[in-house]
Amino acid sequence: MRELSDLLFAKSLFSGDAVLRAQVNSTRRVVVRNGVITANASSASGGVNARVYRGGVYGFASAAGFSDEDIKNVISAAEENARFLDSRLSYGRPPLPAVGRFDGLDRPAEDPTTQKQLVDYALALDAHIAQSYPDLLSRTVVITGLNMEKCVVASEGCDFHSFVPRVYVYVFLTVEKDGEPFELFDCFGGGGTFGELYSDPADHAPAIDRLYRNVKAKSEGVFADAGVKTVILAPELSGMLAHEAVGHTSEGDFVLSGSVSAHNKGKEVASDLVTMIDYAHHIGDRRCPMPVYVDDEGTPAEDAVLIDRGILKDYMHSRETALRLGCRPTGNARGFAYSDEPLVRMRNTVILPGKDKLADMIASVEDEYYLLSTSNGQADSTGEFTFGISMGYEIKKGRLGRAIKNTSISGVAFEMLKTVDMVSDDLYLESNGMCGKKQQIPVGLGGPALRCRVAVGGR
Amino acid sequence: MEIRDHAEYILASARASGATQAECAVTATRRTELNADVGGFTLMRTTFGHSLSLKIIRDGRKGSAATNSLEKEDIDAMIRDAAAAAEASQPDLAEDVAELCENGSFSSGSEEPDRDVLYTRSAEFLEDLATRWPKISLDSFTAVHIHSHRLYRNTRGVDLSSSAGVYAFSAMFYAKDGEKTSSFASTDFVTATANRRLIECGDFAELLDQCVAQLEPVVFSGKAICPVIATPACAESLLCDALANFASDVPLIDGTSVWKDKLGEAVASPLLTLRCDPEDPRLAAGTRVTHDGYRTAPMDIIREGRLESFLLSRYGAARTGLARASVYGEDLIAEPGDTSLAEMIAGVEDGLLLCRVSGGEPAPNGDFSAVAKNSFRIRHGRIAEAVSETMVSGNLAEMLKNITAISRETLENGDSVMPWIRFDGLTVSGK
Known part of the structure; x- marks a missing residue:
């Protein structure tokens, strides 16, 4: 080139x-x-x-x-x-x-x-x-x-x-x-x-x-028992939650078309333990897995604070969505291939760590699930999210029990995030997936372990 | 240079690099595209592109490379990369290229886009939305004319050319009324001519009506085994999941397919006949040449519940010792049944009209669970309230055996033909 x-x-x-x-x-x-x-x-x-x-x-x-x-x-x-x-x-x-x-x-x-x-x-x-x-x-x-x-x-x-x-x-x-x-x-x-x-x-x-x-x-596992459960989402899952449940609904173009985030700015949408940021290129001194310094419109990339201690603060923008929503461009306009026009895309969407220890979180649960890994996820205009669970365990009286077979979990983001009552003190970052929105594009995401309530599919 | 000249050069160079066999495909694509969103038209796009791919086999060792450049130095680099990859590989006796059968050339649709047709069909659609569905918010709309010309050639003399020009329209939308929002719905329609108002095609109008009816959904209460009537789009999604899990290359090569020993046996209800037919006139442009260099031909996958064919490629067939398919899953057609949709709905006392599923990828054994999106409760033989936060779980293999009705009506969206299908025995759960 x-x-x-x-x-x-x-x-x-x-x-x-x-x-x-x-x-x-x-x-x-x-x-x-x-x-x-x-x-x-x-x-x-x-x-x-x-x-x-x-x-x-x-x-x-x-x-x-x-x-x-x-x-x-x-x-x-x-x-x-x-x-x-x-x-x-x-x-x-x-x-x-x-x-x-x-x-x-x-x-x-x-x-x-x-x-x-x-x-x-x-x-x-x-x-x-x-x-x-x-x-x-x-x-x-x-x-x-x-x-x-x-x-x-x-x-x-x-x-x-x-x-x-x-x-x-x-x-x-x-x-x-x-x-x-x-x-x-x-x-x-x-x-x-x-x-x-x-x-x-x-x-x-x-x-x-x-x-x-x-x-x-x-x-050797069992089917999960279908219904709304208290679960521990491993750090590998909370990034997917950030991306699917809140990230997509906070993309400027999606806000313009009337997503659930459009009428919740400034409102409490999560527990005050939850802060979520779409980072441009660094988290402190740590380089993000999908760093963007300048986006495909020539805008210097800035961190976009989506949720600050439970309050929906801002959105992610291209120059056009910033104009139409009266905000500053954040440098989120990206195209995947040379033949693709830039769209508003996430970069490194992360839930910030808290103060709890994962072991204490598991020990705190009486009879529910520890969900370890996910295969894919999807978001909806209603804020309802779904993702596939490829590995998880029962928790019985604070200890891990039998494994569970593949299942899916779902919830309505701004209801489910209010149920978060424990957040672990570690941060997992990854960028192995591709996000589909007209074009596929690599994104970074991550977070800590969360204790929350979600709907679990099963038999 | 024409794409044939490039293909000739690539194969000659591959031979010169020491290839025992080689295959290449050269494709030229032109896209003319209009985009719109809730604010109206946003962008017009023109793209010209090529893709060149090469597979080299050298003493049973395979290497592949691809580029989109027609520059000689880039093509030479692609050939060197493929040769280096083959050199680094290990022998696999199943690797080969397609044998020579009958060469040919296939062409359909218009080569040149009509920008006024694209614009007019799109403007009509936006006008119909504004006048007939004022509560609909358009997230994205794409109207595109795509012309693609692909030439496949290999060192056994196979020479197959296919070109097609189609208009494709896709839309993603939801209903909005104050702070009430429905789920997303999306659909698309492919046509060679674009000679009808878009709202009359495919399932656009039906999905728009459904979205508006989904503004006040009700959470499904409890857990039950319910009959489920899947709409054509949803039925196609479930059938494709089953075919990917049980009938395609990877699960059959790995031995993880639960159908691996079921060829000729019943794997579904006798009501189900599922086939691939690239020549069906209801399709805008059927797939005429496989990716690995064979002419396609109509093929039954399941006939009256009996598994007639897997979807194995040449490589998959060589690895498993089973027959190669004549189509690899494209151009899917499910035969209609003898029950009207109205009769099917009337026959459900308590169940779901399942319009879309959103969830994890099914497990290799077919277990799946997903959220029922854009869906409705059926009560006492009538479509009742929209549902939300409702999950559907089951097993794909069992689900196909539990088909109890298939509609006479079908949805033709230009790349498949599907009826409504009733599945019994699925678990439906809510709060």
């Missing part, structure tokens, strides 16, 4: 409020299934796009190339598209708000990883699993990496280069019990290149052993 300094000439081609973005997404993927390499692939997809704002509508165009001609063509096509809409609609809306400056630098776009490193690592992990756990019905090791490199040139914002690498190792184990398969997975990794995150496959042995013991317990 061309250097940022080599793209600045595009500004001379802008005739108004416009942004040019050059981007390359590079992926790697290795899958070893029961000792056989079933996927062994890499890809690179890149190009340039331009977005032009005219009187309340946008024109957008992209091309799979980086030449001067490609850049001229996408700017021209985006302007033509904006004209097409503006001539028919004549909304006459005001200009988008100006944004500040950002003088920091992101990391250089360097990743020396080879495909052979990934293949050898996956095969070594697979061999360890095969040797250690011969009674498995099936085992799968997946290594998947995504590097996103962007250059943003904005008529009204910052010009910025960013490089965000992410690598995850997934391990899936399946056991059989009475002719029925039971599967569980865990993943390891985060933001960074393969060499920065991994050195020795043996480092994963304790986590894989825990995974094996959990899937064995699940195969």
Whole structure:
């Protein structure tokens, strides 16, 4: 991809409020299934796009190339598209708000990883699993990496280069019990290149052993008893809660269309133990797994405080949603591929830790559930959230009991968050999932363990 | 250079790099798109793109790579990456490329977008929303013309070209009245011509009516085993989950599918016939070439409850020793039944009209639980109140055996044809 300094000439081609973005997404993927390499692939997809704002509508165009001609063509096509809409609609809306400056630098776009490193690592992990756990019905090791490199040139914002690498190792184990398969997975990794995150496959042995013991317990497990229960959500789950239950309803575009957060700003929506922030790039000194310094509109990214000690404070914004809602842009406008227009997306949505110890929280529960891991989650306009639970245990008189089989939990966010009465003092961060909202995009999320009441599915 | 020239160059280079076999696909796609939200039209988008993919097999070792660039240096890098990946791999005797059967070229729909048609159909939709459903809040609306031309070639001489142009419309919306909000609903419709007012197509009007009726839902009380009538969209979602869990490559290769020994046996109620038919004229553009280089052909998956075929790819078939499917699950059609929807509803004393499920991914054995979204209670043979905070649990394999009625009416949305399906034996629970 061309250097940022080599793209600045595009500004001379802008005739108004416009942004040019050059981007390359590079992926790697290795899958070893029961000792056989079933996927062994890499890809690179890149190009340039331009977005032009005219009187309340946008024109957008992209091309799979980086030449001067490609850049001229996408700017021209985006302007033509904006004209097409503006001539028919004549909304006459005001200009988008100006944004500040950002003088920091992101990391250089360097990743020396080879495909052979990934293949050898996956095969070594697979061999360890095969040797250690011969009674498995099936085992799968997946290594998947995504590097996103962007250059943003904005008529009204910052010009910025960013490089965000992410690598995850997934391990899936399946056991059989009475002719029925039971599967569980865990993943390891985060933001960074393969060499920065991994050195020795043996480092994963304790986590894989825990995974094996959990899937064995699940195969002996029972169905959860359906109904509303007091549960301990492990830290691995509270990030999903932050993302699904509150995050989506607090995206500026969703607020504009009338989400449940739209009429709750300034109101108590959670217990005063709950503070939730969509971090831009750092939590204190800790770099977030999905850092955003400048968004795809050229806006310097700021932390967005969504809930402060139980009170719904603010939303996440692009320049347009900030204009329409009378707020400051927060730098949440992001597009996934070079051909995608920026949408309001979360970055690192986190519930802040409290003061309780997880062991004390489990000990405090008489006869309910400890929920450990999730497979996926979804949000709704009503604030109702759902996510799949792939591992959990009964709690009986303050001690862990039998494992439970797959289930789902749900609740209405601003009712459920008021039931949070214990918050652990640890913070788990991850970025292994992709959030779907027209485009897929990687997001960071995290939180501590929570004690709360949710609806549990079951028999 | 045309995409055929690129494919020729890629295969020749792959051979020169030492490939025993190789396959490549080159695709050119053009999208012309209009977006709208609650405030009206927001964006018009034009994108031109290519994708080039290559699989190299060298002494049984596979390597793959892809790029979207047509620049020679990037294509050469892709070929080097695929060769390096193959070099780093291990032999897998099941790896190969499609054998030569009959080459061909398929084409459907318009290559050029009609921007005025896109705009007019979209403007009509926004106008219909404003005049007929004033309580509806439009979260997002996308109208797009997509033209895609894909060429698959391999070193065994397979040469299959397919191009299709379609208009696709999708909308996500909910009802809002003061502080009352319904759940999201979303739907889409695909067509080769876009020659009808959108509100008359697919299930747009039905879902908009349902959203408004869902502004004051009632929490399901207690727990019960209830009959459930799934709408076509919901039925398709449940059937696709079952096919993914029991009939696709991964669970059959891993041996985790509960249908692995059931070919030719009853796996569903005799009322269910489920097939893939890329040639069905009700579809906007059926899949004519598989991703791994075969012409597709209509195929029964389940006929009158009996499992007729899995959805195995060439690789899946080679790994399991079972037959390759002639379609891999696209273009799904469920045969209608002989009961009207009205009769089906009248036959339920206490149950649910299940319009959408939202929940965790089903377990490999088919156990699932999910929240019933956009759904209604059925009482005494009539659709009654909307429900909220209501969960549905069951097992996908058991659920298919417990189909007790299928409607005469079907929903045709351009990429599938589905009836309403009644499932018995599911657990419904609330507060």
